[in-house]
Amino acid sequence: MTEERNWAGNLRYRAAALQRPRSVEELQEMVAAASKVRALGSRHSFNDIADTSGTLISLEDIDAGGTGIVVNSDARTVTVTGGLRYGALGEELERRGFALHNFASLPHISVAGAIATATHGSGDSNGNLASAVVGLDVVEANGELRTYSRADAPDFAGMVVSLGALGIIARVTLEIQPTFLVRQDVFENLPWTRVLENFDAVTSSAYSVSLFTDWRGEAASLAWLKSRVTDSAPAAGRSDFFGGTPALQGRHPLPGVSAVNCTEQLGVPGPWSDRLAHFRMAFTPSSGDELQTEYLVPRGHAVGAIEVMRSMSKQISPLLLVSEIRTMAADDLWLSANYGRDGIGLHLTWKPEQGAVERLLPLLEEKLAAFDARPHWGKLFHAEAAALEPLYPRFTDFKAMAERVDPEHKFRNAFLDRKVFGV
Ligand SMILES: Cc1cc2nc3c(=O)[nH]c(=O)nc-3n(C[C@H](O)[C@H](O)[C@H](O)COP(=O)(O)OP(=O)(O)OC[C@H]3O[C@@H](n4cnc5c(N)ncnc54)[C@H](O)[C@@H]3O)c2cc1C
Structure with a gap:
């Protein structure tokens, strides 16, 4: 057994070994020789999606x-x-x-x-x-x-x-x-009434907009805007953003946490590579001691889904560090949570209380089912293959392709068995 854990530390990989090829040729030999094998990325997923009962392979030493x-x-x-x-x-x-x-x-x-x-x-x-x-x-x-x-x-x-x-x-x-250059502007305490009445205007105010909330109370705690400096950026530099006021110092998404881990804010332009992520490479992202879940719902259901989350604040908030709401454009990638539809992400950063979080997830998913919510594949969620299949029009095609390219199920793992193949 390897002693390796994921980034959050909530999962110890079951794999018997972790191999580190130094070239693509070495990688090919390892895959050919293995009976069960999976690639391991930077281990930032919160569930067992990367795990295998056989060999894990990290590509970190190639190039x-x-x-x-x-x-x-x-x-x-x-x-x-x-x-x-x-x-x-x-x-x-x-x-x-x-x-x-x-x-x-x-x-x-x-x-x-x-x-x-x-x-x-x-x-x-x-x-x-x-x-x-x-x-x-x-x-x-x-x-x-x-x-x-x-x-x-x-x-x-x-x-x-x-x-x-x-x-x-x-x-x-x-x-x-x-x-391109990007500036970040953060606004505090946006009344929900204003946000929900103007949801499209809020999210189209910048190249990228994130809202942060703990779902309690009448206001979202932060709006975090990333504007391309060359674009007309009407929100940048505003003294009022849908009832929110400009933050006067850098803000971390988590209340009371220093913004030193975050990319520079306060409207200072900088290269895209130093602004598009919230967190800086050399620092711990987010809280570091946490779990995550996220549901992606079609954009047309944004307001309804946010209202449902707010109505569940009594159950959610005691387990929550912070939630983030983001938007994404539709794509044509079969198992993408945005397949065929523009979407919003309802993200939850949980306290590291996995048992309690896992007990809440079925209820949350039941409530969000009305909105065809698709869970993020790399985070904690409850639904299994039978519930997921109807959400993805090309799910069956994906299974057929996997069967075709991997007839001996070398790349299958427990996660895929439960969440995709339903075995
Ligand atoms: C602090 C934090 C913040 C996050 N923020 C976001 C966010 O803003 N948006 C968001 O959508 N998600 C976010 N996530 C989730 C994260 O982006 C995903 O879980 C992502 O898949 C992690 O990538 P990884 O490199 O760590 O892959 P791993 O977790 O190591 O693996 C994920 C999957 O990729 C497969 N894989 C890895 N490498 C290869 C390869 N070479 N070939 C084939 N398959 C491979 C693995 O087998 C596994 O199935 C966040 C996670 C954390 C911990």
Whole structure:
């Protein structure tokens, strides 16, 4: 047994061993030799999605330090090793004058691990991080390395949010764009009445908007706006934002926690790579001692779903550190929580009380079922395959593809059995 744990420390991987290939060729040999195998990213998922009863493989030692970052400026793409962290990629792209369209709240996560679970940032027009993927180099069950591209692989849209079920992604190619500047403005205490009456205006006020709340009381505690400096940014510099007032010092999403871990705010422009994530690479993201859950609902249900969450504050708030509400654009990726619909994310950062959180999740999911809520694949949730399948129009196609590329179930694990294949 390996002694390895996930980032949150709530899970000890069951895997018998953890291997660290130093090259893609070594990775291919390891996969070919294994009977059960999974890739491990930066371990930021809160459930057993990455685990296996066989061998875990970390890609961190392949092109360590980001030496393998290949920019194609004509095609506007970058190709990276799957294990590379977004923070390292962002720094290098910025140095070369390029940018990604978005980051998650933290830059610490690996590219392949993030796209495998449809990890997202925020912004009405921003698809999740997987929506930038245009190419994949995948080590398949027999150890063969195969290259797929969005331009010509017929089922490419099914391969990107893979939950690790289709093989080990050795390299990922992402769309890039010219670098841009972003400023962050934070507003405090926005009355819910104003936010809910003007929800579309609130979330379209900047390139990316996040609302933070503990669901108690009559106001959302923070609105965190990330505006591209070149855009007309009507919200930036305002003295009133839907009843909220500008924060006069940097704010951490968690009440009372120092903002030293956060990217610079107070309207100071800086490169996208230092602003699009909430948390700074060299610091602990979020609280560090926590669990997370998130449900993605169609944008049209935003107000109704927020009202339901507010009505459950008595059950939610005692277990909660903070919640974040974000928006995302629709995509066509089969297992993406934003497949076919613009969405909002209702995110919950919980106190590390897993038993109590897991007892509450079925009730929360029952209440949000009316809104076709899809859970984030990398966080804690209750629903299993039978409940998840109707939420994703291409679920059956995904299962068929996984069966086709992995007939011996080398990449299957307990998570996939419960949540996807229903065995
Ligand atoms: C503090 C914190 C903040 C977070 N903020 C956000 C946020 O803002 N938005 C959001 O959407 N999520 C967020 N998350 C969740 C996180 O982004 C996801 O859980 C993400 O999948 C973690 O990536 P990872 O590299 O740690 O992958 P892991 O958790 O290690 O693995 C996740 C999955 O990816 C697979 N995988 C990893 N590498 C490969 C590979 N090379 N080939 C094939 N499959 C692979 C694994 O097998 C597993 O199935 C947050 C998590 C934490 C801890």
